[in-house]
Amino acid sequence: MLNGHFYYNNKVRARERMEKFEVTILGCGSATPTRRHNPSAQIVNIHDKLTLIDCGEGTQLQMRHMKQKFMALRNVFISHLHGDHCFGLPGLISTFGLLGRTRDFHVYAHAPLEGMLDAQLKMSCHALPFNVVFHAVDPTQYAMIYDDRTMEVWSLPLSHSMECNGFLFKEKPGQRHINREMTDCYEIPKCYLGKIRAGEDWTMPDGRVIPNSRLTTPAYPPRSYAYCSDTSYLPSLVEMIKGVDLLYHETTYDNSKEIKAKLHGHSTAGQAASIAKQAEVGQLLIGHYSATYYDTSLLLNQAREVFANTIAADEGMVVEVRKKEEGGKG
Amino acid sequence: MLNGHFYYNNKVRARERMEKFEVTILGCGSATPTRRHNPSAQIVNIHDKLTLIDCGEGTQLQMRHMKQKFMALRNVFISHLHGDHCFGLPGLISTFGLLGRTRDFHVYAHAPLEGMLDAQLKMSCHALPFNVVFHAVDPTQYAMIYDDRTMEVWSLPLSHSMECNGFLFKEKPGQRHINREMTDCYEIPKCYLGKIRAGEDWTMPDGRVIPNSRLTTPAYPPRSYAYCSDTSYLPSLVEMIKGVDLLYHETTYDNSKEIKAKLHGHSTAGQAASIAKQAEVGQLLIGHYSATYYDTSLLLNQAREVFANTIAADEGMVVEVRKKEEGGKG
Numbered sequence: 001m002l003n004g005h006f007y008y009n010n011k012v013r014a015r016e017r018m019e020k021f022e023v024t025i026l027g028c029g030s031a032t033p034t035r036r037h038n039p040s041a042q043i044v045n046i047h048d049k050l051t052l053i054d055c056g057e058g059t060q061l062q063m064r065h066m067k068q069k070f071m072a073l074r075n076v077f078i079s080h081l082h083g084d085h086c087f088g089l090p091g092l093i094s095t096f097g098l099l100g101r102t103r104d105f106h107v108y109a110h111a112p113l114e115g116m117l118d119a120q121l122k123m124s125c126h127a128l129p130f131n132v133v134f135h136a137v138d139p140t141q142y143a144m145i146y147d148d149r150t151m152e153v154w155s156l157p158l159s160h161s162m163e164c165n166g167f168l169f170k171e172k173p174g175q176r177h178i179n180r181e182m183t184d185c186y187e188i189p190k191c192y193l194g195k196i197r198a199g200e201d202w203t204m205p206d207g208r209v210i211p212n213s214r215l216t217t218p219a220y221p222p223r224s225y226a227y228c229s230d231t232s233y234l235p236s237l238v239e240m241i242k243g244v245d246l247l248y249h250e251t252t253y254d255n256s257k258e259i260k261a262k263l264h265g266h267s268t269a270g271q272a273a274s275i276a277k278q279a280e281v282g283q284l285l286i287g288h289y290s291a292t293y294y295d296t297s298l299l300l301n302q303a304r305e306v307f308a309n310t311i312a313a314d315e316g317m318v319v320e321v322r323k324k325e326e327g328g329k330g
Numbered sequence: 331m332l333n334g335h336f337y338y339n340n341k342v343r344a345r346e347r348m349e350k351f352e353v354t355i356l357g358c359g360s361a362t363p364t365r366r367h368n369p370s371a372q373i374v375n376i377h378d379k380l381t382l383i384d385c386g387e388g389t390q391l392q393m394r395h396m397k398q399k400f401m402a403l404r405n406v407f408i409s410h411l412h413g414d415h416c417f418g419l420p421g422l423i424s425t426f427g428l429l430g431r432t433r434d435f436h437v438y439a440h441a442p443l444e445g446m447l448d449a450q451l452k453m454s455c456h457a458l459p460f461n462v463v464f465h466a467v468d469p470t471q472y473a474m475i476y477d478d479r480t481m482e483v484w485s486l487p488l489s490h491s492m493e494c495n496g497f498l499f500k501e502k503p504g505q506r507h508i509n510r511e512m513t514d515c516y517e518i519p520k521c522y523l524g525k526i527r528a529g530e531d532w533t534m535p536d537g538r539v540i541p542n543s544r545l546t547t548p549a550y551p552p553r554s555y556a557y558c559s560d561t562s563y564l565p566s567l568v569e570m571i572k573g574v575d576l577l578y579h580e581t582t583y584d585n586s587k588e589i590k591a592k593l594h595g596h597s598t599a600g601q602a603a604s605i606a607k608q609a610e611v612g613q614l615l616i617g618h619y620s621a622t623y624y625d626t627s628l629l630l631n632q633a634r635e636v637f638a639n640t641i642a643a644d645e646g647m648v649v650e651v652r653k654k655e656e657g658g659k660g
Contacts, residue, residue: 058388091387
């Protein structure tokens, strides 16, 4: 269990004007617990809005160790109902109550979890001072399941030993950036800058029209992140995640265990990298390692043979989601 | 989270003939998770039979970190249904299944946990290759709830914000120890040594009777351990745990927070020590610290002012249960 954070792409972070879009790895092991890895959980930070993906047992403890902000979590997306992806949820919600949370907490998961979670919380917690709002996700549909000003989240049907889906996080297109020198030059009032950011031209008092392109620079192109755990090799996934900037794809086994992987609904390193290559993603992030791999370099090397721009998840890692064109070499 | 083990009473452990009776602390924090302590869980080892007491979230991860034997656990005793005492149970049982356990696993807990656990395991696990046998404990009764050749376990009604009980582990009286020189001298056949251990005399071929006291030394006196978490100050507990060799008593708060302790069904350091003193126990082990205490020396010092032979639980600690007469100074 690593307690520190480290940025994989720290150069990009230095550009302060770029809004945050990063993934923090809380756990990237598989079902059997090990001394090396925690069960699945990640925090996605898009423009400082924090979302949890999966919540294996011990997620809240790991958040404490990594000094993550509990209360800033707005919602959680659960990929499936195996314990290593959801057994940490009642404890986390219970702790929200102890810490006095009042804001709603939204849970996006398969329908059977709703009654279970409700019963668990009734059994173990006194009245919570906030609402747990459950949103049932249909694991068979590729569909938009969340939408706000900043992002969309889409469900990605996967192929596992139980119903399972991944999630595709799409950043919304941002507004254009104001060129202060130009807006000052044309004496555009501050109250109008919002419209300029949104793309409007400026009409001078003498009737001359200043085109928006002289007043602004283009918005950063929106970025995307796909989380795909757990799944066997699934070529139908390629179209759904085509061109994403960062792909987390499970890599439970090395290439020698292809039959075992298929049997248990998991993927090998080569299969994960093959999906990344076919989908022409920017970067591949592997994880969900079987307990048999203390050292994951074998998995990383096998994946890189197929898709060079691959990195291996580790607890405490923070991965910046970069536009594919900037750094993608896959 | 400490990964190592350390013996508090290591001199005693050196006496190899004494059967093991020791308590390993997996977690001794309270409900709100901290970087310092894990939620409640302990392993009681009596004669190499391993029993779990409470199973807060992350217990199985902590067992891995501390290299504890998963499969050797025979049963678990759950004191109450707050999450920091039971949310680790479905994950632990699920892992038993992944590791191929075939031996029954026995759960002693309050009745509402049975249906919940059953539903959770059905939701998240494929068919388990072993039985989970549930034994409902009545939290209002001081009663024997477990009995085998080695030990008895008694439930201890406590006073908390929900129904809660502690557990009293009583070692069964052992057999007398053979004096090899004497049994060899009288040429007693090996097949008869079991009866000698059980206390029988030996009749020589010429009719002389050799009294058992010449052939054996007395058995070690049986030891006892009481686990009392969570509870407010409860004088009625004193008679139930009178003279136990080791008492774990919750110490959620320091003495300045007596009103808060009572309000939440917890105890202060002074109250825990007062119970230990009144019950004339051998040694007091404090734990279940509120998240506000990173350093627990304040709690330890306050307890020692009332009951000198007090030690403070910590993750990774192994405490030998010693006969009160050997080392008790309380």
